Amino acid sequence: MGLFKKKTAGASAVSGAVTMIPAAKPMIGDEERAAVDRVLRSGMMAQGPEVKAFEEEFSKHVEGRHCIAVNSGTSALHLGFIAAGIKAGDEVIVPSFSFAATANSVALAGGTPIFADIDPRTFNMDPAHVESLITPRTKAIMPVHLYGHIAAVDQFEAMCKKHNIMLIEDSAQAHLASMNGRPSGAWGSVASFSFYPTKNMTSGEGGMVTTDSADIARMLRLLRNQGQEVIYQNEVVGFNNRMTDIHAAIGRVQLRKLPAWTIQRQKNAAYLSANLKGVIAPYVAPNTTHAFHQYTVRIPGEDAAKRDHFMTTIRERGIGCGVYYPTPIHRLPSFRLELDLPETEKVIKECVSLPVHPSLTQADLEKIVSVVNDVASKL
Numbered sequence: 001m002g003l004f005k006k007k008t009a010g011a012s013a014v015s016g017a018v019t020m021i022p023a024a025k026p027m028i029g030d031e032e033r034a035a036v037d038r039v040l041r042s043g044m045m046a047q048g049p050e051v052k053a054f055e056e057e058f059s060k061h062v063e064g065r066h067c068i069a070v071n072s073g074t075s076a077l078h079l080g081f082i083a084a085g086i087k088a089g090d091e092v093i094v095p096s097f098s099f100a101a102t103a104n105s106v107a108l109a110g111g112t113p114i115f116a117d118i119d120p121r122t123f124n125m126d127p128a129h130v131e132s133l134i135t136p137r138t139k140a141i142m143p144v145h146l147y148g149h150i151a152a153v154d155q156f157e158a159m160c161k162k163h164n165i166m167l168i169e170d171s172a173q174a175h176l177a178s179m180n181g182r183p184s185g186a187w188g189s190v191a192s193f194s195f196y197p198t199k200n201m202t203s204g205e206g207g208m209v210t211t212d213s214a215d216i217a218r219m220l221r222l223l224r225n226q227g228q229e230v231i232y233q234n235e236v237v238g239f240n241n242r243m244t245d246i247h248a249a250i251g252r253v254q255l256r257k258l259p260a261w262t263i264q265r266q267k268n269a270a271y272l273s274a275n276l277k278g279v280i281a282p283y284v285a286p287n288t289t290h291a292f293h294q295y296t297v298r299i300p301g302e303d304a305a306k307r308d309h310f311m312t313t314i315r316e317r318g319i320g321c322g323v324y325y326p327t328p329i330h331r332l333p334s335f336r337l338e339l340d341l342p343e344t345e346k347v348i349k350e351c352v353s354l355p356v357h358p359s360l361t362q363a364d365l366e367k368i369v370s371v372v373n374d375v376a377s378k379l
């Protein structure tokens with residue numbers, strides 16, 4: 001199985017005799033191993049031709065935008081904010097119902113994250129609440145396409161035009177998600193993807209920034225490489241956030257597999273939604289294509305203890321699951337803000353993500369349905 005065997009194998013030890021269907025499963029095959037071997041044999045491992053080719057190939061999935069590969073999704077967000085000009089005193093509206101990196105990257109660029117509530121159907125930022133948070137200091141709105149469901153980007157795009165602010169996308173979970181045929185990563189002035197092992201495709205670790213601005217693209221290339229385009233001619237104060245050719249070589253193979261994997265995720269989700277009972281299945285908004293990074297159901301009742309009991313019980317019966325994310329960002333010790341985000345607080349007590357990854361077999365899907373339906377009927 002290769003690179004990531006330990007993580008998934010660990011899960012099956014939980015309940016001894018029961019084999020576990022893992023919540024997520026990176027798929028690394030012979031082609032990825034051969035690609036890494038090719039780079040290692042070349043003797044050139046740092047950023048080089050593989051990174052360039054990966055950027056060109058990724059660009060085809062974001063309507064030909066400039067693509068800049070970096071060493072993580074968090075770096076993609078962080079450099080994206082700096083290149084977009086976010087600085088001290090600037091406010092960026094983000095969801096609190098997301099991974100901490102969403103808000104960390106605003107703060108690391110010197111800006112202030114302003115947390116918006118969500119629409120509980122899509123788990124994404126509620127446009128009406130976002131608009132109410134806009135002040136003269138607001139410089140950008142950054143929706144997160146959580147679980148692979150594209151946010152209300154059509155409304156955010158119009159809002160940004162009206163208020164003359166930037167739209168930035170956190171597309172870390174939304175490779176190939178789209179609205180009206182336009183993919184995630186092709187809406188914002190800047191967008192960021194992650195290639196962490198549990199994402200819909202991986203490069204081991206890695207990220208990609210996409211932008212339609214040649215100036216922002218150039219700044220991103222400078223920022224990831226010590227501020228230099230020509231060696232030892234450092235134009236700005238920059239980082240070493242480069243992607244290696246080893247990681248890019250893995251990413252290129254995974255990118256070729258991504259479209260078929262995404263279709264398989266969508267088929268798995270459709271089967272689950274057609275057959276699960278006693279849980280609220282994920283909603284797919286009209287005119288959107290869901291990338292199903294996660295298949296997240298809700299256990300109605302706003303009762304975290306009930307949801308946790310559901311999770312413990314299905315795990316005992318071999319179904320991996322998880323809560324993404326157990327604490328809203330604004331309440332984490334790193335931010336510790338007292339805000340009133342009622343929909344976020346409600347959903348955080350109800351959500352649970354079930355396996356949807358493309359390596360599930362029909363037998364796995366049937367087992368998920370029978371266990372979930374049985375456990376949900378006894379809650």
Ligand SMILES: *Cc1c(COP(=O)(O)O)cnc(C)c1O
Pocket residue numbers: 072073074075098099101102144170172173194195196206207
């Ligand atoms: C994974 C993720 C990130 C960060 O990506 P890394 O590659 O882990 O640094 C940022 N935002 C969201 C919503 C994510 O899911």
